[in-house]
Amino acid sequence: MDYCMREIEGKQAHDPLFMNNNYNNMSSSSTERCVWVDGPVIVGAGPSGLAVAACLKEKRIQSVILERSNCIASLWQLKTYDRLRLHLPKQFCELPFMGFPSDFPTYPSKQQFIEYLESYAEGFGIRPRFNETVKHAEFDAKLGFWRLKSFNKAEKTTEYVCRWLIVATGENAEAVVPDIEGIEEFEAPIRHTSLYKSGEEFRGKRVLVVGCGNSGMEACLDLCNNNATPSLVVRDTVHVLPREMLGKSTFGLSMWLLKWLPMRLVDRFLLIVSWLMLGDTARFGLDRPRLGPLELKNLSGKTPVLDVGTLAKIKGGDIKVRPGIKRLKRQTVEFVDGRTENYDAIILATGYKSSVPYWLKEEDMFSKEDGYPKRPFPNGWKGKNGLYAVGFTKKGLLGAYMDAKRIAEDIERCWEAEAKHRTAFARSHLPLPNS
Numbered sequence: 001m002d003y004c005m006r007e008i009e010g011k012q013a014h015d016p017l018f019m020n021n022n023y024n025n026m027s028s029s030s031t032e033r034c035v036w037v038d039g040p041v042i043v044g045a046g047p048s049g050l051a052v053a054a055c056l057k058e059k060r061i062q063s064v065i066l067e068r069s070n071c072i073a074s075l076w077q078l079k080t081y082d083r084l085r086l087h088l089p090k091q092f093c094e095l096p097f098m099g100f101p102s103d104f105p106t107y108p109s110k111q112q113f114i115e116y117l118e119s120y121a122e123g124f125g126i127r128p129r130f131n132e133t134v135k136h137a138e139f140d141a142k143l144g145f146w147r148l149k150s151f152n153k154a155e156k157t158t159e160y161v162c163r164w165l166i167v168a169t170g171e172n173a174e175a176v177v178p179d180i181e182g183i184e185e186f187e188a189p190i191r192h193t194s195l196y197k198s199g200e201e202f203r204g205k206r207v208l209v210v211g212c213g214n215s216g217m218e219a220c221l222d223l224c225n226n227n228a229t230p231s232l233v234v235r236d237t238v239h240v241l242p243r244e245m246l247g248k249s250t251f252g253l254s255m256w257l258l259k260w261l262p263m264r265l266v267d268r269f270l271l272i273v274s275w276l277m278l279g280d281t282a283r284f285g286l287d288r289p290r291l292g293p294l295e296l297k298n299l300s301g302k303t304p305v306l307d308v309g310t311l312a313k314i315k316g317g318d319i320k321v322r323p324g325i326k327r328l329k330r331q332t333v334e335f336v337d338g339r340t341e342n343y344d345a346i347i348l349a350t351g352y353k354s355s356v357p358y359w360l361k362e363e364d365m366f367s368k369e370d371g372y373p374k375r376p377f378p379n380g381w382k383g384k385n386g387l388y389a390v391g392f393t394k395k396g397l398l399g400a401y402m403d404a405k406r407i408a409e410d411i412e413r414c415w416e417a418e419a420k421h422r423t424a425f426a427r428s429h430l431p432l433p434n435s
Contacts, residue, residue, distance in 0.1 A: 267292025
């Protein structure tokens with residue numbers, strides 16, 4: 001179908017009756033309605049989705065945000081533990097056009113960050129359509145549009161048709177639960193950190209935390225502070241850095257040093273200072289990777305642990321470090337070194353994964369294996385046929401900030417080009433003036 005025909009159909013598409021009649025043969029019989037969206041559709045109302053919606057608003061381009069939960073930033077609101085704070089200073093976690101309140105601390109709490117996001121959405125007039133789960137999205141080459149099928153709580157279907165699709169479901173859409181032998185035999189509670197709120201409910205209990213990232217480390221510290229007895233499963237090497245060095249945040253200092261020095265020299269500096277401040281972590285079962293923390297983060301996306309007190313508990317013996325799990329039996333855990341211990345609960349701090357391969361049907365931009373853009377940062381934000389990605393940079397909120405601005409600028413260019421084409425098309429059909 002040529003461009004002019006698409007433009008004509010685009011104008012007619014504002015009529016819901018036209019949409020139902022024109023696309024009925026391409027929609028399933030269960031579809032309740034079909035909605036034409038004049039601007040982009042954004043899937044996901046987390047910080048990344050809010051950021052790109054705000055950038056589009058600044059350019060006077062309206063968008064529709066579809067969110068499967070009943071609130072913005074559902075990961076933060078519903079699936080994080082109570083003691084969580086931003087791991088980076090607030091200036092590195094701002095969304096476009098709006099900073100944090102000046103009275104917020106350097107590392108805002110979970111609730112403060114949620115308040116910031118709610119104020120952000122309110123300030124930009126962003127109103128997502130909640131309880132809308134996108135289960136299928138595909139580019140219709142014949143029409144030249146994206147078609148998304150979304151289901152609400154009542155399993156009623158809405159089909160959205162749009163020119164641009166922005167994937168903002170992020171890196172942490174689905175909890176990762178490892179396949180552990182005997183997991184179905186274990187009689188004590190097993191809970192992913194997405195369901196963990198506080199160590200209060202585990203007071204006086206022996207708890208095994210699986211995973212030594214920031215979440216696993218903080219869960220152990222929280223359990224200690226609530227008089228539980230935690231052990232930490234460390235299955236791989238890990239970089240543990242102090243959250244602050246030389247009176248500055250480790251992250252901020254790293255970013256400043258990278259302006260002047262190559263990454264490997266900055267890594268060497270970080271490791272020397274960490275050794276002076278924290279000691280040799282390998283003595284406590286926390287072996288460091290061969291690559292430095294920044295180089296490893298750049299190549300694999302694996303974030304170093306920023307210590308907020310957990311290491312002191314490990315050194316003091318309040319937290320025991322254990323190797324990988326071989327199998328589970330009733331209330332017993334057998335480790336790969338042959339040790340066997342009993343636990344009252346297991347917390348899985350095993351991270352999250354992208355959900356994109358489950359619902360987005362396309363071959364070029366996203367990997368089916370891990371649900372990330374195939375092209376690494378900073379080039380993974382744009383695909384073909386008006387497809388974009390925000391929040392998949394492995395660079396946190398700073399990466400989402402950068403991609404949101406790029407996406408809005410690119411859509412604005414397309415918008416203006418198509419507006420000129422529409423004007424030229426309309427003028428060519430005006431009656432000629434009388435000579």
